[in-house]
Amino acid sequence: MQRIHSQYTKKGMILNKKIVSLGIDAVEVVNASVFPFFLLTSLNGRFAHRLHLPQTGGSDAHLPEVIGLAYTIVKNEEPEPSVKDIIRVIKMGRTTAFGKGVPGH
Numbered sequence: 001m002q003r004i005h006s007q008y009t010k011k012g013m014i015l016n017k018k019i020v021s022l023g024i025d026a027v028e029v030v031n032a033s034v035f036p037f038f039l040l041t042s043l044n045g046r047f048a049h050r051l052h053l054p055q056t057g058g059s060d061a062h063l064p065e066v067i068g069l070a071y072t073i074v075k076n077e078e079p080e081p082s083v084k085d086i087i088r089v090i091k092m093g094r095t096t097a098f099g100k101g102v103p104g105h
Contacts, residue, residue, distance in 0.1 A: 030057030037101030057097030070099025
């Protein structure tokens with residue numbers, strides 16, 4: 001599964017529809033390590049929505065205390081889903097991204 005970890009510059013988002021057309025399956029909308037957290041989370045969500053891409057969350061943890069600050073709820077109905085099942089459901093957009101920024105960031 002391919003997902004993008006968006007980045008912004010003074011001129012706007014680095015990613016565009018042409019890049020996404022190369023096979024991106026989802027956008028990491030919530031990332032605990034980005035700053036300013038709420039602004040970038042909002043912009044990432046709008047980007048994913050505009051391109052009709054599923055949204056994910058991740059902590060991008062490099063320190064133990066950051067693990068789990070951002071995460072993805074995958075709405076899967078299989079009692080014991082395989083990795084393939086989870087990827088399929090993410091690609092279908094049956095996800096919700098949650099999280100909060102790294103404290104003191």
